Amino acid sequence: MRVAVLASETDFDGWRLAARAFRLAGVAPGEARFVVGEDLQGGLFDAAAGEGESALPDKARPLRVPQAFVDMAHDVVLHRTPDRFDLLYRILWRLQAERDLMRVRSDRDVSDAMDRQRNVSRASHKMKAFVRFRQAFDEEGECWVAWFEPAHRVLARTAPFFANRFTTMRWSILTPDGSCFWDGKAMSFGPPAQASDAPQEDEIEEFWKTYYASTFNPARLKTKTMQGEMPKRYWKNLPEAALIPELVAASAVRTETMVGTPHSEPNARLAKAIFRHNRDGAFEEGFSPSNLDELRHGVQACRRCPLWRDATQGVCGEGPPRAKLMIVGEQPGDHEDLAGRPFVGPAGQLLNDAFREAGIDRDEAFVTNAVKHFKHEPRGKRRLHRTPTTSEVTACRWWLDHERALVRPKVVLTLGSTATLGVLGRKVTVTRERGMPIPLTDGSHALVTVHPAYLLRLPDEAARRREHAVFIQDLKRVRQLL
Amino acid sequence: MAQLDLRKKLSVLADAAKYDASCSSSGTGKRNSIGGKGIGSTEGMGICHAYTPDGRCVSLLKILLTNFCIYDCAYCINRVSSNVQRARFSVQEVVDLTLNFYRRNYIEGLFLSSGIIQSGDYTMEQLVLVAKSLRLDHDFRGYIHLKLIPEADPRLVEEAGLYADRLSANIEVPREEALTRLAPQKDLAVIKKAMGQVRLKVEAAKPQKKDRIKPPKFAPGGQSTQLIVGADGAPDTEILDRSASLYGGYGLRRVYYSAFSPIPDSSAALPLSKPPLMREHRLYQADWLMRFYGFSAPEIGEATTGGMLDLAVDPKLAWALNRRELFPVNVNTADREALLRVPGLGVKSVDRMISVRRYRTLRLEDVARLCRGIDKVRPFITALDWTPGGLTDAVDLRARLTPTVEPVQMSLF
Ligand code: SF4
Numbered sequence: 001m002r003v004a005v006l007a008s009e010t011d012f013d014g015w016r017l018a019a020r021a022f023r024l025a026g027v028a029p030g031e032a033r034f035v036v037g038e039d040l041q042g043g044l045f046d047a048a049a050g051e052g053e054s055a056l057p058d059k060a061r062p063l064r065v066p067q068a069f070v071d072m073a074h075d076v077v078l079h080r081t082p083d084r085f086d087l088l089y090r091i092l093w094r095l096q097a098e099r100d101l102m103r104v105r106s107d108r109d110v111s112d113a114m115d116r117q118r119n120v121s122r123a124s125h126k127m128k129a130f131v132r133f134r135q136a137f138d139e140e141g142e143c144w145v146a147w148f149e150p151a152h153r154v155l156a157r158t159a160p161f162f163a164n165r166f167t168t169m170r171w172s173i174l175t176p177d178g179s180c181f182w183d184g185k186a187m188s189f190g191p192p193a194q195a196s197d198a199p200q201e202d203e204i205e206e207f208w209k210t211y212y213a214s215t216f217n218p219a220r221l222k223t224k225t226m227q228g229e230m231p232k233r234y235w236k237n238l239p240e241a242a243l244i245p246e247l248v249a250a251s252a253v254r255t256e257t258m259v260g261t262p263h264s265e266p267n268a269r270l271a272k273a274i275f276r277h278n279r280d281g282a283f284e285e286g287f288s289p290s291n292l293d294e295l296r297h298g299v300q301a302c303r304r305c306p307l308w309r310d311a312t313q314g315v316c317g318e319g320p321p322r323a324k325l326m327i328v329g330e331q332p333g334d335h336e337d338l339a340g341r342p343f344v345g346p347a348g349q350l351l352n353d354a355f356r357e358a359g360i361d362r363d364e365a366f367v368t369n370a371v372k373h374f375k376h377e378p379r380g381k382r383r384l385h386r387t388p389t390t391s392e393v394t395a396c397r398w399w400l401d402h403e404r405a406l407v408r409p410k411v412v413l414t415l416g417s418t419a420t421l422g423v424l425g426r427k428v429t430v431t432r433e434r435g436m437p438i439p440l441t442d443g444s445h446a447l448v449t450v451h452p453a454y455l456l457r458l459p460d461e462a463a464r465r466r467e468h469a470v471f472i473q474d475l476k477r478v479r480q481l482l
Numbered sequence: 483m484a485q486l487d488l489r490k491k492l493s494v495l496a497d498a499a500k501y502d503a504s505c506s507s508s509g510t511g512k513r514n515s516i517g518g519k520g521i522g523s524t525e526g527m528g529i530c531h532a533y534t535p536d537g538r539c540v541s542l543l544k545i546l547l548t549n550f551c552i553y554d555c556a557y558c559i560n561r562v563s564s565n566v567q568r569a570r571f572s573v574q575e576v577v578d579l580t581l582n583f584y585r586r587n588y589i590e591g592l593f594l595s596s597g598i599i600q601s602g603d604y605t606m607e608q609l610v611l612v613a614k615s616l617r618l619d620h621d622f623r624g625y626i627h628l629k630l631i632p633e634a635d636p637r638l639v640e641e642a643g644l645y646a647d648r649l650s651a652n653i654e655v656p657r658e659e660a661l662t663r664l665a666p667q668k669d670l671a672v673i674k675k676a677m678g679q680v681r682l683k684v685e686a687a688k689p690q691k692k693d694r695i696k697p698p699k700f701a702p703g704g705q706s707t708q709l710i711v712g713a714d715g716a717p718d719t720e721i722l723d724r725s726a727s728l729y730g731g732y733g734l735r736r737v738y739y740s741a742f743s744p745i746p747d748s749s750a751a752l753p754l755s756k757p758p759l760m761r762e763h764r765l766y767q768a769d770w771l772m773r774f775y776g777f778s779a780p781e782i783g784e785a786t787t788g789g790m791l792d793l794a795v796d797p798k799l800a801w802a803l804n805r806r807e808l809f810p811v812n813v814n815t816a817d818r819e820a821l822l823r824v825p826g827l828g829v830k831s832v833d834r835m836i837s838v839r840r841y842r843t844l845r846l847e848d849v850a851r852l853c854r855g856i857d858k859v860r861p862f863i864t865a866l867d868w869t870p871g872g873l874t875d876a877v878d879l880r881a882r883l884t885p886t887v888e889p890v891q892m893s894l895f
Binding site: 100103106108125128129130133162164167169213214215216218220222223224225226229230240241244248255300309312313337338339340376378379380 | 488489492493494496497499500501514515516517518519520521522523525529530531532533534535536537538539540543544545579582583585586587588658671674675677678679681682726727729730731732733741743744757759776778779834837838840841842844847848849851852
């Protein structure tokens with residue numbers, strides 16, 4: 001049996017030196033033992049690892065281990081189980097023959113070590129959560145002191161968290177393993193402490209307990225979940241935990257009372273308040289908008305088809321109320337739906353450029369859509385555009401007709417087949433009817449062309465250029481008609 | 483009215499806020515207080531500082547600025563017609579409480595909401611004042627979550643986003659029809675518009691490559707919302723559809739589900755019964771499947787009865803029992819998507835399996851070490867030394883995988 005003496009319970013460097021020496025000397029896992037300082041008992045002592053170590057210069061025969069092992073070992077050393085050093089040594093030993101061992105998380109040793117690593121990081125996390133500072137005063141003024149008993153030896157590992165968070169406070173955390181002090185600039189460590197070394201009260205604690213008790217809903221008792229997350233071992237140092245028995249005991253009665261109490265009479269302020277704040281009247285059939293503002297409000301309340309349900313808002317047309325040209329698109333897209341304005345997305349950008357190229361002032365046109373609500377399908381964190389059905393377009397035509405009647409344009413440019421359906425009330429093949437004026441009953445003309453989104457989607461450059469040219473031609477046609 | 487002492491106010495205004503399920507302080511960037519004049523840090527992942535006996539965590543000081551409210555939403559204890567005791571904090575009081583609690587390491591920050599007083603604008607302004615004072619006067623770098631008052635001026639929403647890590651507006655009742663009935667002054671469209679505005683602002687604040695100067699941060703922790711379950715008769719499928727639409731439309735970080743729980747002084751419009759906690763739990767599981775496992779809302783809906791998720795088994799198991807033709811899956815060859823659909827295998831287990839199988843051929847024992855419990859997994863996989871045989875198609879499989887004893891609430895004492 002070979003024994004190495006480590007300086008402290010968390011002496012990672014000591015373990016590493018000794019383990020390396022053992023490994024190079026061929027000491028098998030069962031033959032090596034690691035003990036901490038005074039724990040050492042005479043009979044077991046064989047040869048301190050240090051001696052073997054100095055006889056073998058590091059660089060001559062380096063031991064190669066994956067970084068993942070070193071990282072894990074740093075954590076596992078903090079675990080309270082006495083055999084943690086032996087376990088690590090066993091893995092170190094095996095790593096020399098099994099290069100990929102660290103990646104085999106299903107291996108017994110590896111998964112054992114990883115479980116302990118997880119325990120350690122959980123203990124560190126719980127320390128961040130459950131340390132409770134109490135206010136105190138010393139010669140230099142205000143300072144903050146906490147007494148804490150971590151599940152594993154995570155004080156040094158966790159202390160930087162507190163330094164980052166409470167940089168401008170002077171604080172100390174006292175634990176049975178050691179103490180940590182922060183003076184506003186630097187961290188230092190001291191010997192183990194006792195609960196009585198920390199202040200015993202803090203007046204704000206009463207407020208905290210009040211809050212804790214009030215924020216708990218007695219109708220939803222789930223004590224198992226609570227205990228899973230806040231294990232009992234921590235309770236004695238958590239001021240609020242003292243309330244738990246009482247809260248649990250009273251909750252059944254409180255819930256029964258709530259459920260059993262008859263509904264209360266509404267108080268008198270109600271009627272007045274409701275009256276004052278009942279803002280939007282619902283949309284009703286029979287209503288017909290007499291100006292664009294009314295139309296806009298009407299669309300927000302429209303339920304003529306189901307599209308309103310998943311959309312953010314109805315998006316109505318925009319532009320001079322007496323525009324000579326009306327441009328009708330298909331429906332608002334993702335951005336239009338959020339912004340509440342038509343053609344603010346990429347297709348709108350393309351449209352602007354094309355208009356400039358064709359010599360038409362886009363600002364003089366009234367821009368709108370055949371369908372006012374965004375039709376889409378959720379796909380993860382995005383929404384995929386979907387083409388409205390004929391019945392939806394037909395339902396929404398009611399609004400488009402009113403919009404046209406109010407604006408009274410001379411030319412209506414329809415972009416794509418849905419838009420055309422909305423204006424003409426019949427399906428057309430865009431490629432067949434594009435570019436030629438179609439007389440409408442009110443004396444104006446419709447002109448059919450493709451939707452700019454179609455141009456955006458064309459994959460190859462040549463086709464895009466060709467189509468773009470035709471599109472510009474259509475727009476120039478519009479200019480002649482105006 | 484006599485001036486209520488501060489502790490009393492705290493109890494009233496924390497009590498009034500406890501029905502809001504969102505409590506998390508996660509999702510924002512990393513910050514610390516080094517080099518600053520104040521205190522505070524965030525780590526991306528929030529920390530729960532305590533747990534109450536209802537199993538929920540305390541991460542933030544979650545309070546209302548006031549529980550006076552001019553609205554009359556039936557599900558809300560603060561509705562104007564309720565006879566609860568009323569209280570109101572001053573801006574300064576909230577700021578002080580937050581800092582006092584934070585210094586003692588009780589909390590990660592503040593979650594401030596409010597009843598609507600005077601007007602939406604006035605209320606939002608008061609909420610923003612608290613956040614502004616914490617950030618500017620006290621250089622507070624902890625977490626701040628502000629509730630949006632949807633009808634408030636967009637400029638106030640914009641200001642809120644400059645100081646807050648997260649913004650939220652609660653939809654509360656999944657069915658629009660019910661919302662109109664239960665919350666006559668609330669308007670779903672107004673809430674959605676406010677959420678849409680937040681998404682546009684969040685996107686505009688993402689630094690683009692071409693930007694020389696980074697745009698100021700806007701609600702880096704994103705936005706969330708809450709749906710109350712069991713108050714309006716909406717079945718689970720409808721709730722999940724609504725969530726899917728909210729995630730897709732507004733890039734929400736979280737949709738919280740809150741089992742409708744009886745409130746003191748309740749309104750006649752609502753059921754008086756214990757909150758459906760199991761249903762809430764199943765909805766969270768289903769939501770999880772949508773966000774991390776590639777399930778769509780309609781797919782989850784396939785395995786429901788009358789639109790309701792199975793209460794006895796989790797939604798993934800319910801789905802798999804319904805789609806047995808897709809199983810068993812070979813753990814040594816199947817792709818990630820297929821493994822993610824195996825009941826009992828989580829994202830972590832699957833990723834570990836994929837990494838291990840590059841070096842070892844997995845046996846059942848290996849799989850057992852990589853996941854939480856092998857019982858649920860076994861009928862749906864094959865491994866080097868394991869095939870489920872007829873088990874996958876066994877008629878009584880569902881019964882075998884359903885806990886025979888209904889899990890009883892364990893008592894602590
Ligand atoms: S899409 Fe048109 S018809 Fe359908 S709800 Fe919206 S405004 Fe009404």
